[in-house]
Every structure is written in structure tokens, then in C-alpha cells.
Amino acid sequence: xxxxxxxxxxCREGDTDAFxxxxxxxxxxxxxxxFRLLCDEEDAKDATQExxxxxxxxxxxxxxxxxxxxxIYKIAVNVCYDKLRLEQKIxxxxxxxxxxxSNSNPEEHLYEKELKAIIKEITSGLPPKQKLVFTLCEIExxxxxxxxxxxxxxxxxxxxxxxxxxQYVKLKIExxxxxRKQ
Amino acid sequence: MNQAVNNxxxxxxxxxxxxxxxxxxxxxxLVGEIMRGIEPVSESKREVKLWKTILWxxxxxxxxxxxxxxxxxxxxxxxxxxxxxxxxQTIFVPEILDGKEVSMTNRVRFLFNEKxxxxxxxxxxxxxxWNAFYGTNAN
Numbered sequence: 001x002x003x004x005x006x007x008x009x010x011c012r013e014g015d016t017d018a019f020x021x022x023x024x025x026x027x028x029x030x031x032x033x034x035f036r037l038l039c040d041e042e043d044a045k046d047a048t049q050e051x052x053x054x055x056x057x058x059x060x061x062x063x064x065x066x067x068x069x070x071x072i073y074k075i076a077v078n079v080c081y082d083k084l085r086l087e088q089k090i091x092x093x094x095x096x097x098x099x100x101x102s103n104s105n106p107e108e109h110l111y112e113k114e115l116k117a118i119i120k121e122i123t124s125g126l127p128p129k130q131k132l133v134f135t136l137c138e139i140e141x142x143x144x145x146x147x148x149x150x151x152x153x154x155x156x157x158x159x160x161x162x163x164x165x166x167q168y169v170k171l172k173i174e175x176x177x178x179x180r181k182q
Numbered sequence: 183m184n185q186a187v188n189n190x191x192x193x194x195x196x197x198x199x200x201x202x203x204x205x206x207x208x209x210x211x212l213v214g215e216i217m218r219g220i221e222p223v224s225e226s227k228r229e230v231k232l233w234k235t236i237l238w239x240x241x242x243x244x245x246x247x248x249x250x251x252x253x254x255x256x257x258x259x260x261x262x263x264x265x266x267x268x269x270x271q272t273i274f275v276p277e278i279l280d281g282k283e284v285s286m287t288n289r290v291r292f293l294f295n296e297k298x299x300x301x302x303x304x305x306x307x308x309x310x311x312w313n314a315f316y317g318t319n320a321n
Contacts, residue, residue: 019217020213024209027209028203031212032203032204032262036199041207048218052219056220072287115202138196139196150284153320169192170191177191
């Protein structure tokens with residue numbers, strides 16, 4: 001952690017090598033969050049790239065009283081939230097079966113495809129805000145205080161959004177399980 | 183019973199999503215793209231910083247100029263007032279000199295002499311009155 005803080009200080013002075021270290025340390029974490037929210041590898045990569053560029057642009061605004069991961073989550077969530085809203089505006093997307101894993105082995109491909117399909121199946125119908133709260137609380141397992149800092153929502157709103165999202169997801173999981181059995 | 187089954191399905195699916203971390207293919211490539219992405223940003227950041235400094239310096243210069251202008255204006259007003267006061271002072275010219283070309287020094291000298299004469303006359307008048315009442319060797 002001390003190392004990361006030293007790197008952040010160096011980033012503030014414009015040290016790009018220190019920023020390269022930050023990117024390599026956190027890119028998987030941001031990509032995972034983006035993938036869980038956007039359910040698409042390319043979109044998740046774009047969101048990751050956009051997030052790190054925003055981190056670089058705003059690194060001087062980072063306050064040390066917050067955890068660095070909370071701060072970068074906040075930026076990532078904002079980027080993903082904008083994409084989700086845009087996606088919701090454009091179309092209610094169907095499960096896409098595009099071939100994004102041509103470089104990886106077929107088993108891994110199937111594995112990731114299934115994961116994507118599950119996440120998409122159970123969360124695609126959720127409004128962006130509920131999806132965000134559900135992902136942060138139930139999948140990323142963050143506490144309400146941290147979610148409140150990241151999303152800017154009050155704990156009460158987080159609870160109500162989470163309740164509605166869980167109801168929907170439970171229903172979707174049942175549908176998913178029964179379709180698998182058939 | 184049904185609720186319990188629902189919950190077990192829910193927990194199982196969520197557990198799977200939590201544990202299965204999507205693999206980031208081409209992580210190094212992504213780092214490279216991000217680093218390329220921030221280069222123009224850092225360039226423009228430097229430019230913005232330079233412009234901000236120039237703007238700040240010009241603001242400081244403007245404030246200094248404004249202060250100097252204000253000080254100058256106020257002091258000029260003060261000088262003007264002095265000049266105005268000195269001009270509005272009336273120099274009484276005795277009738278005897280009115281219309282004659284007499285220099286300012288001579289006028290002042292005349293006024294001074296006139297005042298001395300008046301004082302002397304007053305003194306002699308007082309002395310005369312005193313002598314009339316109390317006699318010449320009263321004191």
C-alpha cells in the first residue's frame with residue numbers, strides 16, 4: 001500500500017512509469033468489474049482503457065482519506081454506468097453470440113462464454129442503477145458504506161435498489177435453471 | 183421449500199460468478215494502449231498548466247496596474263484640490279492700488295506696511311484716550 005501511495009505521488013508529478021505500474025496492478029480488477037457490468041469483453045476493455053485515462057487526468061484530485069481502490073472503482077463505475085445507459089437507450093440487447101475469443105483455447109472460450117451468458121441472462125433486464133448496486137453488493141461483495149461512496153447513493157436507496165434487483169435476479173435464475181434442465 | 187430451492191440456486195449461481203474471474207486477454211497490449219492514450223493528455227496537461235500560469239501572471243499584472251492607477255488618480259485629485267484652494271484664496275487689493283500694475287511682492291509689502299500703520303495708529307489713539315482720562319504721568 002505504501003508502495004502504491006508513493007507511485008500515486010509520482011503520478012501526480014507526471015511520472016508515466018509510475019502510472020504504468022498502477023495500470024498493471026489494477027487493470028484486471030477494473031476489467032473484471034467492467035465485464036460483470038457490461039457483459040462484453042470488448043466493451044469491458046474499452047471501459048478499462050477509458051477508466052485509466054480518467055484516473056491519470058484526475059490523479060491530483062485523489063484524496064488519501066479514501067481507499068485508492070474505492071476511488072478507482074468510482075471512476076470505473078461512472079464509465080460503465082454511462083455505457084449501460086447508452087446501451088439501454090440504443091436497444092434492449094439480445095444475448096449476442098459474437099466470436100470474441102478467437103485467440104484463446106476453445107475450452108476457455110466456452111467457459112467465458114457461459115459466464116458471460118449467465119451474467120447477461122440474469123442481469124440484462126435490470127435498470128442500470130439496480131444492476132450497478134447488485135453487482136457491487138452481491139458479486140463484488142462491497143459493504144454499503146463503500147457502495148455509497150462509489151455510487152453517491154444513500155444507504156436507503158442502495159437497499160431498495162438491491163431488494164428489487166435481487167427479486168428480479170432470483171426469478172431469472174429460476175428461468176435459467178429450468179431452461180437448462182429441459 | 184420452494185423458497186429454499188430458489189435461494190440455493192441463487193447462491194450457487196452467484197458463487198460461480200464471484201469465483202470465475204474473466205481473463206483479460208492481451209493485458210500488455212491494453213497497458214500499451216492506455217500509455218499511448220495518456221501521452222497527448224500529459225502534453226495537453228502541460229499546455230493547460232502553462233496557460234494557467236500565463237493567465238495568473240497577467241491577472242497579477244492587471245491588479246498591480248489597477249492599483250498604480252488608483253494611487254495615481256487619488257494623489258492627483260489631492261494635488262488638484264491644493265491648487266484649487268490656492269487659486270480661490272482672495273487677495274484683497276486696496277483701492278489705492280486697484281487698476282495699477284503692481285507686482286505681487288510690492289502688493290504684499292504694501293499690505294504689510296498698511297497693517298503696521300493701522301496698528302501704530304490704534305496704539306497712539308489708545309494712548310491719547312488714556313492721557314485724556316488719567317493724565318500724562320498717570321503710570
